[in-house]
Amino acid sequence: MHIVHTLADLRRALKPTAHRALVPTMGSLHPGHLELMQTARHAIDKRAVEDKRSGSGMTVASIFVNRLQFGPNEDFDTYPRTLENDCALLKANGCDLVFAPSEKELYPEPQLFKVHPPAQLADILEGAFRPGFFVGVCTVVHKLFNIVQPNLAVFGKKDYQQLMVIRRMVQQMALPIEIIGSETRRTEDGLALSSRNGYLSTEERAEAVQLSMALKGLAAAAREGHATGVLDVASAEAAAMDALRARGWQPDYITLRHQHDLSPVAGPSAEPLVVLGAAKLGKTRLIDNWEV
DSSP, rough: EEEEHHHHHHHHHEEEEOOOOEEEOOOOOHHHHHHHHHHHHHHHHHHHHHHHTTOOEEEEEEEEGGGGGSSSSSSSSOOOOOOHHHHHHHTTTOOOOOEEOOOHOOOOOOOOOOOOHHHHHHHHHHHSSSSTHHHHHHHHHHHHHHOOOEEEEEEEEESSHHHHHHHHHHHHTTTEEEEEEEEOOOOOOOOOOOGGGOOHHHHHHHHHHHHHHHHHHHHHHHHHHHHHOOOHHHHHHHHHHHHHTTTOOOOEEEEEETTTTOOOOOOOOOEEEEEEEEEEEEEEEEEEEEOO
């Protein structure tokens, strides 16, 4: 596995192959990230086998803490940076090339050209509570796509809205990239894996699973509403929020949405739905979702 830090070295290291997969990360890797890497390895090798003329596939992971997607009061400066350990984990999980640029390398001058996703998708939920977040995400991901020129890229479903925004960006920009969504990896008690879980104290870690339990409860209410034809969505969402507040959380949102565009759900629905939530436990903000 090669590790490179500059655009020039990256371009020299990229194999001239017709099959290249990218896994963008901010580092501080956990088993969920490694599953993304394994998914990329399997998908790109499958493509290479099917196209016998083009040689083997190549997997690339980027590690870059992107300032553009952090708000002024968020954890950019304290976000964990564990490059040496990350590279060891990637090497053991099918990665061929790691691109770990400095901020000056990826943004040699102020990034004035930015990708602005549509407000109806990007200014709701996470975008409402983290203004500019998806502009930062789309800008860095589009830049990485331009640099690496992958055939496919893998993102986790834990960041459900982010995955949808990136899919739409690729579609609207006519980028020749397949976007693969990988299922959320969880601990045995149901907590979604996240680099920010490391901020939790022992007591907070024990409590953190309550977010996924609140989401599962709202998902169960949605399924029951579909079966009975009766569902007061606003009351069910408010009850889930109140239950977390009673346990000391500060929820931003717990909401039932349509999967295809994240629009609100008015009542019982046979369409694919998703429950999404974001809440702060102590100083740590966690997000999660469950498809219905």
